[in-house]
Amino acid sequence: MNTDVIMAGFGGQGILMIGTLLSIAAMEEGKSVTFFPAYGVEMRGGTANCTVVISGEEIGSPVVGHPKSCVVMNGPSLEKYLPFVQKGGNLILNRSLVDPARVTRTDLNVLSIPANDIAREKVKTPQLASMVALGAYIAVTGVVRMRTLFDCLPKVVSKKYERFIPLNVNALKEGESFARNRA
DSSP: OOOOEEHHHHHSSOOOHHHHHHHHHHTTTOEEEEEEEESSTTTTSSEEEEEEEEEESOOSOOOOOSSSEEESSSSHHHHHHHHGGTTEEEEEETTTTGGGGGGGOOSEEEEOHHHHHHHTTTOEEEEEEEEHHHHHHHHHHOOSOOHHHHHHHHHHHGGGGGGGHHHHHHHHHHHHHHHHHHH
């Protein structure tokens, strides 16, 4: 399976963390991976995005002009990346912060998920909205197994915060559940 995704939002939303987790999980499953992070001068509140390319063979470049999927956590990221998602591609949209009516394309598989609301109301941890979105992305694409993500969490969550790993697992499960149960 060859696929790629751009994940984007503002600094502090956990964009680079979910990109790192996805990359490590894909490597654990024996896939070739590139991870290309980028963020604005001011981390928290500035722009943050990453590109993850996953393949069953060697990857030539981490740069992606037209991703197969995009996980968008805020309005500026939608404006920037929506035009580039491949026709028939996947758009995971955080409708807690972005009005789905702003998606002007009809040639995409759009999953509009209230990631912030789910993180706040069901996970009881608003900071895990990006994990909710990642769970939804995995449910839509199947690019890695959810169990692999769970197993890789200790590799991306620092020892200082390892007590929050169960909350991260719950956030991933809530995102997966929302995607699987959508109408």
